Amino acid sequence: MTxxxxxxxxxxxxxxxxxxxxxxxxxxxVYAGARRVEKMHPLKAQGITVxxxxxxxxxxxxxxxALVEAAHGHIDVLVNNAGYGSYGSLEExxxxxxxRQFEVxxxxxxxxxxxxxPRMRDAGSGRIINVSSxxxxxxxxxxxxxxxxxxxxxxxxxxxxxxxxxxGIDVVLxxxxxxxxxxxxxxxxxxxxASARGPYKGxxxxxxxxxxxxxxxxxxxxxxxxxxxxxxxxxxxxxxTRYPVGRGAWSVLxxxxxxxxxxxxxxxxxxxxxxxx
Numbered sequence: 319m320t321x322x323x324x325x326x327x328x329x330x331x332x333x334x335x336x337x338x339x340x341x342x343x344x345x346x347x348v349y350a351g352a353r354r355v356e357k358m359h360p361l362k363a364q365g366i367t368v369x370x371x372x373x374x375x376x377x378x379x380x381x382x383x384a385l386v387e388a389a390h391g392h393i394d395v396l397v398n399n400a401g402y403g404s405y406g407s408l409e410e411x412x413x414x415x416x417x418r419q420f421e422v423x424x425x426x427x428x429x430x431x432x433x434x435x436p437r438m439r440d441a442g443s444g445r446i447i448n449v450s451s452x453x454x455x456x457x458x459x460x461x462x463x464x465x466x467x468x469x470x471x472x473x474x475x476x477x478x479x480x481x482x483x484x485x486g487i488d489v490v491l492x493x494x495x496x497x498x499x500x501x502x503x504x505x506x507x508x509x510x511x512a513s514a515r516g517p518y519k520g521x522x523x524x525x526x527x528x529x530x531x532x533x534x535x536x537x538x539x540x541x542x543x544x545x546x547x548x549x550x551x552x553x554x555x556x557x558x559t560r561y562p563v564g565r566g567a568w569s570v571l572x573x574x575x576x577x578x579x580x581x582x583x584x585x586x587x588x589x590x591x592x593x594x595x
Contacts (some may be wrong), residue, residue: 323390324552325349325383327371327430328400332499333405333449336545337397338366344549346395349386373400373426373549374418383433392441395552396434398427399449403464403505405525406512413513416463423467428474435487442486447551448475449492449544452567456574460509460518460525479559490551491569495564498538502529528590539564 323565324341328334329350342364350361351371358368369385372378378403384395404411404419407527431446438444453461454468472491479489496502506529513522532537547563562568 320381321390322346323349323386323392324395324397324490325351325393325434326397326399327351327373327387327426327453328449329361329368330354332501333494333497333541333544333548334397334399335361336541337399337548339364339551340396340542340545341397341552342366344553346552347390349382351382352400371400374421376394376429379426379433383430387437392437393434393444394432395445395447397447397449397552398430400426401449401467403461403501403508403529405458405460405464405505405509405529406522407460407516407518408462410516410518411463419463420467420470420561423464424470424474427471431478435482438487439485444487445490445552445557446478446482446487446489447492447548449494449548450475452493452495452562452564452570454491454493455571456582456586458525458590459521460513464505473480476559488557489559490552490557491560492544492548493560493562493567494539494544495562495567495570496531496538497544497564498540502531502538506530524590 322345324346326334326348329338330352338348338361342348348366349359349366350366352358353372355368355370361368366531369382371382388577401423404415427448448471450471451468453465454472456464475489477490482489506526509522510526513519544563547561551561562571573585
Protein backbone atom coordinates (compact mmCIF):
# COMPACT_ATOMS: atom_id res chain seq x y z
CA MET A 319 0.00 0.00 0.00
CA THR A 320 1.35 3.42 -0.96
CA UNK A 321 2.19 5.54 2.06
CA UNK A 322 -0.21 8.41 2.69
CA UNK A 323 1.38 11.70 3.73
CA UNK A 324 -0.49 14.37 5.69
CA UNK A 325 0.69 17.84 6.69
CA UNK A 326 -1.15 19.68 9.47
CA UNK A 327 -0.58 23.37 10.20
CA UNK A 328 -1.33 24.99 13.54
CA UNK A 329 -0.71 21.68 15.30
CA UNK A 330 0.57 22.89 18.67
CA UNK A 331 -2.80 22.76 20.45
CA UNK A 332 -6.49 22.09 20.02
CA UNK A 333 -7.88 20.98 16.68
CA UNK A 334 -4.49 20.79 14.94
CA UNK A 335 -2.90 18.76 17.73
CA UNK A 336 -5.78 16.27 17.83
CA UNK A 337 -5.93 16.09 14.04
CA UNK A 338 -2.25 15.14 13.82
CA UNK A 339 -2.85 12.34 16.33
CA UNK A 340 -6.02 11.13 14.62
CA UNK A 341 -4.46 11.05 11.17
CA UNK A 342 -1.50 9.10 12.51
CA UNK A 343 -3.89 6.59 14.11
CA UNK A 344 -5.64 6.31 10.75
CA UNK A 345 -2.37 5.19 9.13
CA UNK A 346 -1.00 8.42 7.70
CA UNK A 347 2.60 9.54 7.91
CA VAL A 348 2.02 12.89 9.60
CA TYR A 349 4.01 16.10 9.67
CA ALA A 350 2.83 18.66 12.21
CA GLY A 351 3.85 22.31 11.96
CA ALA A 352 3.45 25.26 14.32
CA ARG A 353 5.40 28.15 15.82
CA ARG A 354 5.37 26.65 19.31
CA VAL A 355 7.36 23.50 18.65
CA GLU A 356 7.70 22.71 22.36
CA LYS A 357 3.92 22.23 22.58
CA MET A 358 4.13 19.44 19.98
CA HIS A 359 6.68 17.26 21.80
CA PRO A 360 3.96 14.77 22.88
CA LEU A 361 3.21 14.11 19.23
CA LYS A 362 6.67 12.67 18.70
CA ALA A 363 5.82 9.68 20.89
CA GLN A 364 3.14 8.74 18.35
CA GLY A 365 5.63 8.80 15.48
CA ILE A 366 4.64 12.24 14.18
CA THR A 367 7.33 14.52 12.76
CA VAL A 368 7.07 18.01 14.23
CA UNK A 369 8.60 21.13 12.72
CA UNK A 370 8.66 24.85 13.21
CA UNK A 371 6.21 26.55 10.87
CA UNK A 372 5.18 30.19 10.71
CA UNK A 373 2.50 30.79 8.09
CA UNK A 374 3.39 34.49 7.91
CA UNK A 375 6.95 33.78 6.72
CA UNK A 376 7.61 32.61 3.16
CA UNK A 377 10.86 30.77 3.89
CA UNK A 378 9.28 28.89 6.77
CA UNK A 379 6.40 27.63 4.63
CA UNK A 380 8.45 26.88 1.53
CA UNK A 381 11.15 24.99 3.41
CA UNK A 382 8.63 22.92 5.36
CA UNK A 383 6.80 21.77 2.24
CA ALA A 384 10.08 21.16 0.41
CA LEU A 385 11.34 19.00 3.27
CA VAL A 386 8.27 16.74 3.20
CA GLU A 387 8.24 16.47 -0.58
CA ALA A 388 11.95 15.69 -0.65
CA ALA A 389 11.41 12.87 1.85
CA HIS A 390 8.33 11.33 0.22
CA GLY A 391 7.86 12.90 -3.20
CA HIS A 392 4.33 14.02 -2.43
CA ILE A 393 1.82 15.29 0.12
CA ASP A 394 -1.58 13.63 -0.06
CA VAL A 395 -3.48 15.74 2.47
CA LEU A 396 -2.86 19.32 3.55
CA VAL A 397 -4.85 20.42 6.59
CA ASN A 398 -4.81 24.21 6.77
CA ASN A 399 -5.64 24.69 10.43
CA ALA A 400 -3.35 27.53 11.54
CA GLY A 401 -5.31 30.56 12.63
CA TYR A 402 -6.56 32.70 15.49
CA GLY A 403 -9.42 35.07 16.29
CA SER A 404 -8.83 38.81 16.41
CA TYR A 405 -11.79 40.54 18.06
CA GLY A 406 -12.56 44.14 18.91
CA SER A 407 -14.44 46.96 17.24
CA LEU A 408 -13.41 47.73 13.69
CA GLU A 409 -12.90 51.33 14.80
CA GLU A 410 -10.47 50.47 17.60
CA UNK A 411 -8.47 47.49 16.32
CA UNK A 412 -5.32 48.85 14.60
CA UNK A 413 -5.09 48.20 10.89
CA UNK A 414 -1.76 46.45 11.49
CA UNK A 415 -3.60 43.84 13.59
CA UNK A 416 -6.32 43.52 10.96
CA UNK A 417 -3.66 42.84 8.33
CA ARG A 418 -2.02 40.26 10.57
CA GLN A 419 -5.37 38.51 11.03
CA PHE A 420 -5.74 38.17 7.28
CA GLU A 421 -2.06 37.25 6.89
CA VAL A 422 -2.42 34.27 9.22
CA UNK A 423 -5.97 33.10 8.51
CA UNK A 424 -6.14 33.73 4.76
CA UNK A 425 -2.79 34.46 3.14
CA UNK A 426 -0.94 31.75 5.06
CA UNK A 427 -3.61 29.24 4.06
CA UNK A 428 -3.41 30.40 0.45
CA UNK A 429 0.38 30.19 0.31
CA UNK A 430 0.53 26.72 1.85
CA UNK A 431 -2.04 25.64 -0.72
CA UNK A 432 -0.02 27.16 -3.56
CA UNK A 433 3.04 25.25 -2.41
CA UNK A 434 1.41 21.80 -2.41
CA UNK A 435 -0.68 22.11 -5.58
CA PRO A 436 2.04 21.47 -8.20
CA ARG A 437 2.95 17.99 -6.90
CA MET A 438 -0.71 17.14 -6.31
CA ARG A 439 -1.56 18.27 -9.82
CA ASP A 440 1.27 16.21 -11.31
CA ALA A 441 0.01 13.17 -9.38
CA GLY A 442 -3.60 13.78 -10.39
CA SER A 443 -4.74 13.48 -6.79
CA GLY A 444 -4.65 15.21 -3.43
CA ARG A 445 -6.83 16.73 -0.78
CA ILE A 446 -6.77 20.24 0.67
CA ILE A 447 -8.76 20.56 3.88
CA ASN A 448 -9.37 24.10 5.10
CA VAL A 449 -10.47 24.58 8.69
CA SER A 450 -13.01 27.36 8.50
CA SER A 451 -15.78 27.85 11.07
CA UNK A 452 -19.51 28.36 11.29
CA UNK A 453 -18.12 31.90 11.65
CA UNK A 454 -17.67 31.79 7.89
CA UNK A 455 -21.47 31.73 7.56
CA UNK A 456 -22.60 33.80 10.55
CA UNK A 457 -21.26 36.92 12.24
CA UNK A 458 -20.79 38.52 15.65
CA UNK A 459 -20.47 42.07 16.96
CA UNK A 460 -16.83 43.06 17.41
CA UNK A 461 -15.78 40.19 15.18
CA UNK A 462 -15.45 41.96 11.82
CA UNK A 463 -11.79 41.08 11.29
CA UNK A 464 -12.12 37.44 12.29
CA UNK A 465 -15.35 36.77 10.42
CA UNK A 466 -13.98 38.61 7.41
CA UNK A 467 -11.19 36.04 7.23
CA UNK A 468 -13.51 33.07 7.58
CA UNK A 469 -15.91 34.38 4.95
CA UNK A 470 -12.85 34.75 2.73
CA UNK A 471 -11.75 31.16 3.41
CA UNK A 472 -15.22 29.92 2.48
CA UNK A 473 -15.28 31.80 -0.83
CA UNK A 474 -11.70 30.92 -1.65
CA UNK A 475 -12.30 27.23 -0.97
CA UNK A 476 -15.45 27.10 -3.09
CA UNK A 477 -13.65 28.66 -6.04
CA UNK A 478 -10.64 26.43 -5.53
CA UNK A 479 -12.82 23.31 -5.45
CA UNK A 480 -13.98 23.97 -9.01
CA UNK A 481 -10.55 25.12 -10.12
CA UNK A 482 -8.80 21.95 -8.98
CA UNK A 483 -11.49 19.39 -9.78
CA UNK A 484 -10.13 18.72 -13.31
CA UNK A 485 -6.77 17.89 -11.74
CA GLY A 486 -8.13 15.29 -9.31
CA ILE A 487 -7.65 17.44 -6.21
CA ASP A 488 -10.47 17.71 -3.65
CA VAL A 489 -11.04 20.83 -1.57
CA VAL A 490 -12.97 20.43 1.68
CA LEU A 491 -14.19 22.89 4.31
CA UNK A 492 -14.41 21.99 7.99
CA UNK A 493 -16.86 24.26 9.84
CA UNK A 494 -16.60 23.81 13.62
CA UNK A 495 -18.88 25.45 16.14
CA UNK A 496 -17.47 26.51 19.52
CA UNK A 497 -14.59 24.20 20.38
CA UNK A 498 -13.07 23.56 23.80
CA UNK A 499 -9.62 25.01 23.17
CA UNK A 500 -7.62 28.04 24.29
CA UNK A 501 -8.90 29.90 21.22
CA UNK A 502 -11.90 31.51 22.92
CA UNK A 503 -9.96 32.69 25.95
CA UNK A 504 -7.24 34.26 23.82
CA UNK A 505 -9.79 35.89 21.51
CA UNK A 506 -11.68 37.31 24.49
CA UNK A 507 -8.53 38.75 26.03
CA UNK A 508 -7.66 40.45 22.75
CA UNK A 509 -11.18 41.83 22.49
CA UNK A 510 -11.02 43.39 25.96
CA UNK A 511 -7.60 44.83 25.26
CA ALA A 512 -8.97 46.60 22.19
CA SER A 513 -12.48 47.62 23.22
CA ALA A 514 -13.17 47.26 26.96
CA ARG A 515 -12.75 50.93 27.80
CA GLY A 516 -14.20 52.83 24.85
CA PRO A 517 -17.63 53.34 23.30
CA TYR A 518 -18.06 49.60 22.71
CA LYS A 519 -17.31 48.48 26.28
CA GLY A 520 -20.84 47.14 26.89
CA UNK A 521 -20.70 44.86 23.90
CA UNK A 522 -17.07 44.00 24.64
CA UNK A 523 -17.80 42.53 28.05
CA UNK A 524 -20.75 40.52 26.72
CA UNK A 525 -18.74 39.14 23.84
CA UNK A 526 -15.64 38.40 25.94
CA UNK A 527 -17.78 36.32 28.31
CA UNK A 528 -19.34 34.49 25.38
CA UNK A 529 -15.95 33.74 23.81
CA UNK A 530 -14.48 32.56 27.12
CA UNK A 531 -17.46 30.21 27.55
CA UNK A 532 -16.10 27.98 24.78
CA UNK A 533 -13.11 27.00 26.94
CA UNK A 534 -13.71 24.08 29.27
CA UNK A 535 -17.50 24.14 29.08
CA UNK A 536 -20.09 21.46 28.37
CA UNK A 537 -21.53 23.58 25.56
CA UNK A 538 -18.28 23.31 23.63
CA UNK A 539 -17.13 20.54 21.34
CA UNK A 540 -13.94 18.63 22.21
CA UNK A 541 -11.30 19.19 19.51
CA UNK A 542 -11.02 15.43 18.98
CA UNK A 543 -14.56 15.49 17.53
CA UNK A 544 -13.44 18.00 14.90
CA UNK A 545 -10.34 15.88 14.29
CA UNK A 546 -12.54 12.87 13.56
CA UNK A 547 -14.39 14.88 10.93
CA UNK A 548 -11.07 15.84 9.35
CA UNK A 549 -10.04 12.18 9.23
CA UNK A 550 -13.34 11.34 7.51
CA UNK A 551 -12.72 14.11 5.01
CA UNK A 552 -9.18 12.82 4.47
CA UNK A 553 -10.14 9.20 3.88
CA UNK A 554 -13.52 9.32 2.15
CA UNK A 555 -13.47 8.18 -1.45
CA UNK A 556 -15.65 11.17 -2.34
CA UNK A 557 -15.55 13.67 0.52
CA UNK A 558 -18.33 16.12 1.24
CA THR A 559 -17.63 19.70 0.28
CA ARG A 560 -18.37 20.84 3.87
CA TYR A 561 -18.37 19.26 7.31
CA PRO A 562 -20.24 21.36 9.89
CA VAL A 563 -19.22 19.82 13.20
CA GLY A 564 -19.87 20.38 16.88
CA ARG A 565 -22.70 21.15 19.24
CA GLY A 566 -25.14 23.53 17.65
CA ALA A 567 -23.39 23.82 14.29
CA TRP A 568 -26.25 22.47 12.19
CA SER A 569 -28.97 24.34 14.11
CA VAL A 570 -27.15 27.68 13.95
CA LEU A 571 -26.52 27.33 10.23
CA UNK A 572 -30.15 26.32 9.67
CA UNK A 573 -31.37 29.40 11.55
CA UNK A 574 -29.08 31.60 9.48
CA UNK A 575 -30.58 30.20 6.29
CA UNK A 576 -34.23 30.73 7.25
CA UNK A 577 -34.30 33.82 9.47
CA UNK A 578 -34.28 37.37 8.11
CA UNK A 579 -31.11 39.27 8.96
CA UNK A 580 -32.58 41.47 11.69
CA UNK A 581 -34.33 38.55 13.37
CA UNK A 582 -31.07 36.60 13.33
CA UNK A 583 -29.30 39.69 14.75
CA UNK A 584 -31.67 39.66 17.74
CA UNK A 585 -31.42 35.91 18.29
CA UNK A 586 -27.63 36.07 18.17
CA UNK A 587 -27.28 39.00 20.55
CA UNK A 588 -29.77 37.62 23.07
CA UNK A 589 -27.97 34.28 23.07
CA UNK A 590 -24.69 36.02 23.93
CA UNK A 591 -26.12 38.23 26.69
CA UNK A 592 -26.94 35.17 28.78
CA UNK A 593 -23.23 34.57 29.40
CA UNK A 594 -22.98 37.75 31.49
CA UNK A 595 -25.58 36.57 33.95
